[in-house]
Amino acid sequence: MYAFDFEKPGSIADAVAALKDEDAQALGGGQTLIPTLKQRLAMPSKLVSLTGIAEMQGISKAGGEIVIGGATPHAAVADGVAGDYPALAELAAHIGDPAVRNRGTIGGSLANNDPAACYPAAALGSGATIVTDRREIVADDYFQGMFTTALDEGEIVTGVRFPVPEKASYMKFEQPASRFALVGVFVAKYADGVRVAVTGASEEGVFRWSEAEAALSSDFSPAALDGLSVPADGMISDLHGSGAYRAHLVAVMAKRAVAAAG
Amino acid sequence: MTKVTMTVNGKPASGDVEGRTLLVQFLRENLRLTGTHVGCDTSQCGACVVHVDGKAVKSCTMLAAEADGAEVTTIEGMANADGSLNTIQQAFQDHHGLQCGFCTPGMVMSASALLADNPRPTEAEVRDYLEGNICRCTGYHNIVKAIMAASGQDVGAIAAE
Structure with a gap:
């Protein structure tokens, strides 16, 4: 890995501010980004960890939708939505392996938009809404091709809202x-x-x-x-x-x- | 350099790390806890599995700075207080769950995380949970058997193959 600075802000606002630096990069669970950095395929000046932001953690329900914080790890999604949205729980429970699921986050997966990742299928298949620090983006507009999304530079996926299907x-x-x-x-x-x-x-x-x-x-x-x-x-x-x-x-x-x- | 402080195997540990220092580097090189192994360094083999705040993670794919303030347990923290092997470790010995031993620290840490979550797993659940732990010697059979035995289940019916 090339050298980089590390910051771990405690709020979305602080994270957005930290990401304004040139070549700063958000870090979710790091299960894709850290291997990428090891291969020297990226050279951020600074990583801004999103895992210390309490308002981006956890699962709640609002208006018939499940709301999942962007920094929620896959294992927590697998446990947390098993009753309300079993298909989503099953999907989360089969990403990577158990140790990867304890670190990798839904927001990180959606921001990366790997063409073979599971979460993009759930978000698009559910007509989910991607919530960022500055706006809401419907899934149909969000995914724009391999590793490409509607996110702007420095924009953070703070949460995802899933309408619950029959x-x-x-x-x-x-x-x-x-x-x-x-x-x-x-x-x-x-x-x-x-x-x-x-x-x-x-x-x-x-x-x-x-x-x-x-x-x-x-x-x-x-x-x-x-x-x-x-x-x-x-x-x-x-x-x-x-x-x-x-x-x-x-x-x-x-x-x-x-x-x-x- | 940034100072990180964490609890490792019940004891306070701190040191100066770079942003890019991995948790496994901090454990092995700063703390000299070399029981945690680096096998593939690509988050696939699981030789580096440790517990961070009770959850199994691959310490080669987590920054040391991310573990600041965390409770970390490594293989060195698994033995009983008197130094004897704990139930899982003893079961690995009794059932020949290792040959070269390189993957064993990660296997024991994953097994421990599994049994904390699911105290009496089925054989299929054990095999499923070990998806991210690779062993190139044993063919897994005796590892699975050891974990089943450690969970208190009768493994007489699981014949060695």
Whole structure:
């Protein structure tokens, strides 16, 4: 790692101020950022830890939505929403491994927007709202491609609001070495329709599969997806799987998710 | 340099660290607690697992400065007060849960975190929990057996393979 200064502010306001310095970088749980720094793929002048900010921790409910603080670790989400949003809890409970889940945070994952991460699928599939230090961004506007989001320089994900669906499930086909999603599909049925979000597959990062959403909104059953497929063009193709393989997996995992959601 | 102060294995510990100093470096190089190992240095192998405020974390993927004020437990803090092996450590010895021993500190720390959370795990739950701890000698079987035994369950039915 290149040398950097370290700050651990106690409030969102102090963190925003600390991030105004040139080349300052926010640090969530560090489960992606620290390995990135070790490889010298980034050279921040200063890391501003968000883990000491009490107002960014924890889970609450407001107006039919679950509100999760941006610095809440995956393990706390897995425990905290098991009753209210089991599909989200299950997703959180299968990110990385137990030690990673004790450090990695939902805000960090969403800010990074890894194309194979799980949380982007939950946020987009739930039509969540990303809350930052300065505004609210709906998930449909937030994710803008691989490792790209609507966040401005120095903007912090302070929390996420998830509308609770009637039914939902997330099915992940793991890349066996990294445990990231080779393909992951999040399906959520709301009163006004079904949302289907796919991670791991596309070169554009997480995306909604609108054809499947339309089919499932009229008939929420695995059979409703028969004959539907996503084009292999634009799918990630690497040593772990070809674009055609990933495209095929999207439909398979979507069907499994619908079956599991019941 | 920044001064950090934490409680390690029940005793106060402090030292000057750089922003980039990892918790595992602070433990091994400043405190000379070399039981915590660095295997892969990429947060995959789990040889560096310690407890921070009661939670298992990979100390190669946490900055020392992040642990300022925390309660840290390493493998050196696991033995009984009289120096004898604790239940989990003894079970690893009894059931041959190690060969070269490099992964063992992390395995014991993860096992301890698991049993604190889930005192009587199933075999599947043990295997699932060890997802982030890699052993290249044993094939895991006797590690799983040792953890099941440490939880007070009868492991006679789990045959060595």
